[in-house]
Amino acid sequence: VLYNSRNERLNSTLILILLFPSSPPPLQMGVLSSCPPVCQRPPRESISPATLMLIHVACVCAGHNASRDVVTLVKSILFHRRNPLHFHFITDAVANQILSSLFQSWMVPSVQVSFYDADELKSEVSWIPNKHYSGIYGLMKLTLTKALPSDLTKVIVLDTDITFATDIAELWAIFRKFTDKQVIGLVENQSDWYLGNLWKNHKPWPALGRGFNTGVILLYLERLRRIGWEQMWRLTAERELMSMLSTSLADQDIFNAFIKQNPVLVHQLPCFWNVQLSDHTRSEQCYTEVSDLKVIHWNSPKKLRVKNKHVEFFRNLYLTFLEYDGNLLRRELFGCPSQATSESLQGALEELDEDDQCYDFRRERITVHRVHLYFLQYEYTPAGDDTDVTLVAQLSMDRLQMLEAICKHWEGPISLALYMSDAEAQQFLRYAQASEVLKNRKNVGYHIVYKEGQFYPVNLVRNVALRNANTPYVFLADVDFLPMYGLYDYLRKSVVQLDMAHTKKALVVPAFETLRYRLSFPKSKAELLSMLDMGTLYTFRYHVWTKGHAPTNYAKWRTATTPYKVEWEADFEPYVVVKRDCPEYDQRFVGFGWNKVSHIMELDAQEYDLMVLPNAFMIHMPHAPSFDISKFRSSPGYRYCLQTLKEEFHQDLSRKYGAAALKYLTAQRNI
Template structure:
């Protein structure tokens, strides 16, 4: 009998009690007195598997109090007040701490299996990268074993982005390999398909050929998945395979393959029953190679194309056609390892409790825009992982060896990229800059996880920011000070052009700056140990119609609508640009470096990187210019280009610098340390550094 007050949840066409009596008793003592506790109630919006995930949450709450906030906001767990009274209440933090320190948890931690779990993902395009990030967060949060990612992408640029992304996450026991699909795409490019994933979906068929031949097994995943449990339990399913089984795959939960005909014509590829869904596939690579997998799918696909002229579901149609002929190849995974969102619209059920779901698959065409209440309850998980701080993932709960990562070089082209950085409140300034910058841009965005989620939504609707040639690199907020030079390096590392314009975001450029810089680079040569200076001005008017040409700028300069940048508060920063000479210059001219010089420059993209010890306000750009000077760079002022600084509120770092004597002392000590290091590293050029004034306030 159903206990009074316990809600029922509809899954497919079956009704299930969310928790049975024996489940409730395991956890009742942590939330209420044993005498009055009969049942433990879970609402339809429950966000985690209580049987397994409470243990996970118990360890995670010790990392950051953000997990406790999630617990409170999920509305997932509450007592039935109509039937029971609450006694001896435990807070979640108390319960979690008790669980973490219990002997059972200690034993579980020491019994971790350190076998490496290999995961393969086809990741082509920027949207796939974003989905991949969310899925990886969910995997890394729950996993208890080392992980090796095998990522297949279609361009060198994507290869570089993925490599840098994973390299900078700094996650323990995570290794990765990235493969270009170029040499394998022709193996499937001949297969016509109507599926929205196009060639990238069909590339999943080539995974046994792409991956190293000594790799024996791998879990192949789509990017639109969320893991709610340890991926190691899925990996362990390989142990249940018999000698003939080479594909571990769950049932397709929609009735797609049951609708065989439309208007009397065969409209579906063959499948066994409802078919199988290829969003999660355990591949025994060793057995697949023995079976000559490439020849097998090629032969069967050609046979089916004689009947139906294209695939509707890409690789899934091909795999199902193979399984139809060779059902002995399949080990059927429980549906909890591939709970498909499209299932909520169908009558064919996955006979499981909501709380038992281990892998969510957002395979509906609506993806993350589902409007049904049930789908919305599942979206809670997606939104959590989307907004979750990546710093959680750096905590290692395994006693396994950390693994290495790889990096890749960028290509070299005659082009120039804007390189800049910002926080989310300065996006309007970036919009203004990009309205006049027609070239590529590499932008580091320093945000919290919540801000990152909102930014992605904002980006889709923004005309100036949502450009194919503008790349945003999200750096998650950590610490009190703005890591300005780290952000510059992140953006600089991601450019794919030979030259870069290094600037801050709060400027408006001359009209056609991009084209003018391209011309200047061609005139000056390859810029080996040379930096081109873009003169900088400022205005204090918020409603200024910014000058588009040098002649317009000079008029505004004479009318005191614009001024030489910081000439009143810190003239040393740009004095060496020699604005008097620039006013009448027709050709580029060379200038000398002086202490505190901090121009905005165009250089080769392989320029020495910024010193990341300089954070917050002060000497972050000067230190870089000084190092360039010490290396032997020449500085050349361009006569027809300029940027104008837009007025904005003073940053908190600037306020802190001006208001704290201790802050300035620390900065001065770091400057001295930096200069001493330059002396040691370049002893032959020690005469290039002048003595730094002790009363410097910059």
């Protein structure tokens, strides 16, 4: 606002200063290096030194279900945070595989992740009988002074069923309020458990007053080590177990017994840092308005069904992060590129020409998609004879209805990659948990590839399913096909008969299709041939794309009793059984067109023999056309780019395999 010398208003100007959070510089074990000159910015008052403080968070996470839960926790933290973070996960082998893959593909700026083997810590707590559903992993927070790096001074410890409603830096700042003697920060327990009045003869472990809940803990590791924490909690547990015989609430009982003996060591946190929504809680007395809340703790196996007058608010908060698009959390914090964006990826992006008509296709090839392996419980026991075969396929939400039928037709292991958004993944979870067929099948590995970009990265998704097959052989199929009954056993026998272990063979499973949504599925080859003659079944795509399967030689297959070899021809794209270490699919092909053709071409280039199985078949079930095939048919630009990618693939094949690959280019030009 401008005034003249007589204090009369002359003009008004509104100046908006937009302060965007920029990315933190690369991190090395908590040390912040300076930004390179190219991205240095003048200091801003909005970014204080505290903003750059590295916050350490620890979680114990074991198994498939906990690995899913912890993702929602991490999303809620990332959504609100303005600081670099270092997550420390104490994991079993399952959670390690899932979370290491997830964070590596997530590429969140200014986030470090470290893993610690829970198996190495089991001996520290396995001597403690525990009745809590968390089992031995529910006791492992007691071992953190030993498990975490010796130079780590402080850490926030969280259960996996926590949701943050504020910046975790506010919780970290409470460490500054500790007195010189305080080593543990906890919220008072909001149930009557430790008062011992929940039922007749209820005898809980000793606790200070109402006791404390260990879903959220501030651990001053440096001080805990100094006072001999490891020996102190052990002596406490040994003493109490003489009368209590076992823990009922895992580590929480031991923490409380320790605090009862050493109350000066605890710093009581305000209760809104751990609003506990289990049965028998008095959490509503903890806050006046829901806007006061900082952390919601769903500490009940019943999760969202607990009783609370604000449960709808809590449920919506939880569901927000459960279905939140994790790609949005990749944003940089302070403007400088972080180590999450690798140099090779950055270089590949810079090499792309944005004026190229096929820029979007080329960018898709180098897009890094988040991957959550083994989204559901998975159990697989290897066959002892090294002949086992995994059915490998990919799908999106619109093919979900095929899963139950495939499981009924194929009893062997299955590796499925599902291309979905975060919200769709939760819909799939509910679908699978409600299906009697799916929830009783534990040998199906479901791997979520999260949506990003405008194309369906079909070959990338296929490769995720292929890489995570756990058998010597794989049956590379599509999810809209039903295998014949008994195909699993037949393929295992064929692997032996054709000496697949010592030869390079690709076993072709002949493909057929029906236009009927309801089909009386043939139980034998003879029945299938009869249905072919009656026009109930057809050879696959005979009316729109004959070349795709013509080399299978269906006329010969009708009377064949032994496997027969066929030669590669242009555009051949059969469904095959090969060794698991076969070439991967070429990820430049996205959406519709040439995604399987290019793979079969490379198998041929590597001199795989294509052997058609005489007593095997699969049938394609009808469905609405995909969005990608519609784009292919309607967009000249799409078809032009696909042709360009084909030509580049041929060139790359020639460089890789030399003169032997010239036949593919010749065959393509003769079409």
